[in-house]
Amino acid sequence: MIELEAIRLLDLEDPLNQFRNYFFHQDNEIYLDGNSLGKLPIKVxxxxxxxxxxxxxxxxxxxxxxxxxxxxxxxxxxxxxxxxxxxxxxxxxxxxxxxxxxxxxxxxxxxxxxxxxxxxxxxxxxxxxxxxxxxxxxxxxxxxxxxxxxxxxxxxxxxxxxxxxxxxxxxxxxxxxxxxxxxxxxxxxxxxxxxxxxxxxxxxxxxxxxxxxxxxxxxxxxxxxxxxxxxxxxxxxxxxxxxxxxxxxxxxxxxxxxxxxxxxxxxxxxxxxxxxxxxxxxxxxxxxxxxxxxxxxxxxxAGINTIRTKSVKQSEMLIEALKNELSPLEFSLQSPENKSERGSHIAIAHPHAWQICQALISGDDKSPKIIPDFRPPSIIRIGITPLYTCFEDLWWVVYQLKNIVESKSYLKFDKKKSQVT
Ligand SMILES: Cc1ncc(COP(=O)(O)O)c(C=O)c1O
Missing domain, CATH: 3.40.640.10 (Type I PLP-dependent aspartate aminotransferase-like (Major domain))
Known part of the structure; x- marks a missing residue:
């Protein structure tokens, strides 16, 4: 897995990194809902x-x-x-x-x-x-x-x-x-x-x-x-x-x-x-x-072309990590591989997707809470909103997906689905 320090450099170089400050964030929580509801702009x-x-x-x-x-x-x-x-x-x-x-x-x-x-x-x-x-x-x-x-x-x-x-x-x-x-x-x-x-x-x-x-x-x-x-x-x-x-x-x-x-x-x-x-x-x-x-x-x-450029860069990074780190753990890409045929979220499937989503949302002592969304039967949607998604957020989601499956911590969560996901 790429070093977290290297990923942080990408955030420093990101021309949109100041836009994150226009939104309301909570400590220890990463929002990657994909994308059912965007974040709150503070000015609102x-x-x-x-x-x-x-x-x-x-x-x-x-x-x-x-x-x-x-x-x-x-x-x-x-x-x-x-x-x-x-x-x-x-x-x-x-x-x-x-x-x-x-x-x-x-x-x-x-x-x-x-x-x-x-x-x-x-x-x-x-x-x-x-x-x-x-x-x-x-x-x-x-x-x-x-x-x-x-x-x-x-x-x-x-x-x-x-x-x-x-x-x-x-x-x-x-x-x-x-x-x-x-x-x-x-x-x-x-x-x-x-x-x-x-x-x-x-x-x-x-x-x-x-x-x-x-x-x-x-x-x-x-x-x-x-x-x-x-x-x-x-x-x-x-x-x-x-x-x-x-x-x-x-x-x-x-x-x-x-x-x-x-x-x-x-x-x-x-x-x-x-x-x-x-x-x-x-x-x-x-x-x-x-x-x-x-x-x-x-x-x-921000400019929609700058937003798109960052979205593609982030999506490619996530797909690469999915292939290298997550596919041996039964995760599979459910979005098109070709960037010109893809919007700004990445769908990944796993047989235990619902329980994994609950584990992501809960967080643990090693990782922040991460909010993706779930689409039946087995899809985890990871939304990339370049105005506020940082490269580090994506590093954490890969880290935590790996950790949850390797440690089987998802088994602690109910298989039954709640209403809004
Ligand atoms: C592609 C698409 N169309 C329509 C809707 C429904 O929109 P609304 O609830 O505003 O009618 C959604 C809701 O998520 C959607 O994703």
């Missing part, structure tokens, strides 16, 4: 306090005009810089699940695409559920979930053959939640477009982790959460991206007052907003939206 504490104490407490209803109504637009502005698109093509609010439902419903109803929903076995369960639900609501809507016989990477040729044979509306996660497989977004967008199809990209595990350029990649529709690599906090609102040229043929299935052209005219008839705001529903959740801003500011300040 005073921001939320100000929103609660002053804006809500003192300014009350006046805060809508003073600060809250334009908050979603401020966020769109910042995200548009990150994703290279125009601010009016990005909308904040709701959860990823609700946004996915709304946009798929609108695309189906537009009649612009063949009546066929496609996803694959690597996609996140909520995406599957939403697609399956829509097939119950729309008659004559076919549904295909493409299988690859394994869950590490998509077989792009096979996926293309399905699209070629049965074109339609495709929903994929740009970085998959289990293995971190990263799809060739531009190649697939072009392929789908040439077959009269469209891809709706779920960017939940990609945004803030890998560079994404909507313009260059010819992306038409995308959405994603803001609580993972964007560090927006638990339940922070999702974003939706729709290319302007597509918008006019899409109607929001939920005709709420915030999607009205002039919500504060309070007219009884619904007239949809001309722009993407037509996909708004009701009152935005101000408290959680407020927290998103600091997260995106930090990503913009």
């Amino acid at each position: 504490i005073s921001q939320i306090e100000n929103t609660v104490k002053n804006e809500w407490g003192k300014q009350l209803i006046r805060s809508w005009n003073e600060n809250w109504l334009n908050l979603p637009e401020r966020l769109s502005n910042k995200y548009s810089k990150l994703l290279n698109t125009s601010p009016d093509e990005i909308l904040f609010g709701e959860s990823t699940t609700v946004r996915l439902y709304q946009i798929l419903y609108a695309l189906i109803q537009s009649g612009k695409y063949p009546n066929h929903l496609i996803t694959d076995c690597l996609n996140f369960p909520t995406d599957h559920y939403v697609l399956q639900g829509l097939t119950k609501q729309f008659k004559n809507l076919a549904f295909t979930s493409v299988e690859y016989g394994q869950e590490i990477q998509a077989d792009i040729d096979h996926l293309k053959k399905v699209i070629q044979k049965t074109p339609g509306i495709i929903c994929l996660s740009l970085v998959t939640y289990k293995s971190a497989f990263l799809y060739p977004i531009m190649e697939l967008n072009e392929f789908a477009d040439q077959r009269g199809s469209i891809i709706v990209w779920d960017l939940s595990h990609a945004v803030g982790a890998v560079p994404i350029d909507f313009e260059k990649s010819k992306t038409k529709v995308a959405l994603g959460c803001t609580y993972k690599y964007m560090n927006g906090g638990p339940g922070s609102p999702a974003f939706l991206y729709v290319k302007n040229t597509l918008l006019q043929s899409l109607d929001n299935p939920i005709q709420g007052w915030f999607g009205h052209q002039n919500p504060f005219d309070f007219t009884p008839e619904y007239t949809a907003a001309q722009d993407l705001k037509r996909f708004n529903n009701g009152t935005p959740s101000v408290l959680s939206m407020q927290a998103v801003e600091t997260g995106v500011d930090l990503i913009l300040k």
Whole structure:
């Protein structure tokens, strides 16, 4: 195993090492959740306090005009810089699940695409559920979930053959939640477009982790959460991206007052907003939206390319250590080996993964507590968030995985899984 001193030098040389100081940390604890919930940016504490104490407490209803109504637009502005698109093509609010439902419903109803929903076995369960639900609501809507016989990477040729044979509306996660497989977004967008199809990209595990350029990649529709690599906090609102040229043929299935052209005219008839705001529903959740801003500011300040460079370096180091130190102990890599096909977490499998995760989280007298996450049946996900993950964190996880298995200390932990992992 590489000496800890050598690893500490990598941290000293890291151009992002100061960014760690912008986040809240606890002593003796390493956070490698992969990545279900990003860490708390320290500035959010005073921001939320100000929103609660002053804006809500003192300014009350006046805060809508003073600060809250334009908050979603401020966020769109910042995200548009990150994703290279125009601010009016990005909308904040709701959860990823609700946004996915709304946009798929609108695309189906537009009649612009063949009546066929496609996803694959690597996609996140909520995406599957939403697609399956829509097939119950729309008659004559076919549904295909493409299988690859394994869950590490998509077989792009096979996926293309399905699209070629049965074109339609495709929903994929740009970085998959289990293995971190990263799809060739531009190649697939072009392929789908040439077959009269469209891809709706779920960017939940990609945004803030890998560079994404909507313009260059010819992306038409995308959405994603803001609580993972964007560090927006638990339940922070999702974003939706729709290319302007597509918008006019899409109607929001939920005709709420915030999607009205002039919500504060309070007219009884619904007239949809001309722009993407037509996909708004009701009152935005101000408290959680407020927290998103600091997260995106930090990503913009660090630069997504610098973040990606560090993420690749850290992932390669972890994979190397996995091969050398951990594979003799029944651990196996469940993420793509090729860095250009991988997002920013590493999945490793072990027959006793659940108990090993509990042992990692507990820590012991030799090691800090380490928080990864577990995905059934046997995957330990190790999230790399270059803004705050240091090289030393990864050294410790390898050290401790080895120690836990060699000493069999995982046997002390219950085999029964708890709810949030
Ligand atoms: C890829 C992906 N899509 C969708 C979701 C669900 O998002 P939400 O709970 O915000 O609807 C998740 C949650 O982790 C996810 O990982």
